[in-house]
Amino acid sequence: AADMGKDLERVLITEEELQAKIKELAGRIDEDYAGEELLIVGVLKGAVMVMADLARALHLPVQMDWMAVSSYGAGTKTSGVVRVLKDLDTDIAGRHVLVVEDIIDSGLTLSWLVHNLKSRNPASVEICAALRKPDAVKVPLDVKYIGFDIPNEFVIGYGLDYAERYRNLPFIGTLAPHVYGAS
Ligand code: PRP
Numbered sequence: 001a002a003d004m005g006k007d008l009e010r011v012l013i014t015e016e017e018l019q020a021k022i023k024e025l026a027g028r029i030d031e032d033y034a035g036e037e038l039l040i041v042g043v044l045k046g047a048v049m050v051m052a053d054l055a056r057a058l059h060l061p062v063q064m065d066w067m068a069v070s071s072y073g074a075g076t077k078t079s080g081v082v083r084v085l086k087d088l089d090t091d092i093a094g095r096h097v098l099v100v101e102d103i104i105d106s107g108l109t110l111s112w113l114v115h116n117l118k119s120r121n122p123a124s125v126e127i128c129a130a131l132r133k134p135d136a137v138k139v140p141l142d143v144k145y146i147g148f149d150i151p152n153e154f155v156i157g158y159g160l161d162y163a164e165r166y167r168n169l170p171f172i173g174t175l176a177p178h179v180y181g182a183s
């Protein structure tokens with residue numbers, strides 16, 4: 001994994017805890033979709049680790065597809081207006097779709113995305129996210145599968161980046177304030 005040096009403040013969720021939770025969620029998903037075929041949709045780039053682990057933990061017949069989206073505006077807070085950088089390759093009409101995310105922060109990305117996907121007449125759309133922050137509860141979003149509710153801190157690892165770094169850490173850590181604050 002990446003050399004964290006002094007950038008890591010502390011480990012919030014260990015690799016073992018993450019892997020156990022993914023297996024638990026996969027068990028529930030296997031039960032809930034028994035007899036069905038499932039399309040899991042990862043939101044690039046953060047969702048790559050959850051997608052890879054979840055897909056391998058599922059016993060259902062699954063297909064994998066990806067979307068890349070970007071929030072409009074240069075601010076640090078997402079605006080809620082989303083631009084599609086890469087759309088699905090799959091026609092999801094009549095399909096059971098499970099959107100997979102690393103984190104729900106404000107909830108704006110997923111609330112836009114779920115609305116967008118539902119307009120394509122899928123059989124169903126549900127959400128699976130590894131992490132959720134407290135602010136997310138302010139946006140009405142029905143999240144069926146959630147790994148961990150976490151405090152409002154800057155978290156990295158397991159797909160989550162700070163300036164495109166640290167995504168490859170196998171655990172969730174908090175970033176030391178000196179990395180993103182005044183040096
Ligand atoms: C992050 C994260 C979620 C989204 C959550 O992605 O991976 O996709 O933000 O934020 P929200 O709930 O406030 O909308 P980001 O836009 O940083 O892109 P990335 O996945 O490529 O890192």
Ligand code: MN
Nearest residue numbers: 043044045046
């Ligand atoms: Mn993302």
Ligand code: MG
Nearest residue numbers: 046160161162
């Ligand atoms: Mg990011």
